[in-house]
Amino acid sequence: MTNATNSSSDIPMPGNGGITVAEHLVARARRWVSGWDKKSSDGPFSIARNFSEDYDFDSADVMISDDMDPEHRVMAGPHEYGIAFDPMFNSLRGARHMVFESPTVLLGPDAENDRVGAVAASRLMFVAILEADDGTITAIRTTSSQVWRRAQDRWRIIREHNSSVSIDVAEAEKLLDFEARTKEAEGWRALVSTALNR
16 A cells, blocks of 8 residues: 555644644654655555545645646645546656755644644645656655644644745755655654754
């Protein structure tokens, strides 16, 4: 199954394990990025499966836009996002994504109290290397802005905009290598702390 390890269930909820709402959302945003990874041995890519714990699939007010969409539409929720992007990712042989500018989080009223209905915004930058089925390799740098709303069960994405530019593959590889070494050495808790203290 593709991205079976992309569950956010191992990230403590705010108030549990001593983390704040901001720390929780930093970790969730990082985990969201890894949900886009794909290996040639993976099964079919599915936004509905990979991000079942991230997007709000039940609300009618979710809006998503992504520069990589050839039609540049505003998608009314993760179901439409899947219709647009599942075929695109299933045509790839592989995809690697890595955060290189740590998420920043802005909390709205009542968000720090983890209250249902509260909203928060996050922003991060990631790099991706995409390998097409014919072996063609491209690289992109993406700025992702998301609005999260506290639902009954967890924080979920209700707004998202991804803005991407093409970059040199060698530059992307350098960014991937640096972030991988940093993440391995420090662990996700240290990365959360670094992001919050910038």
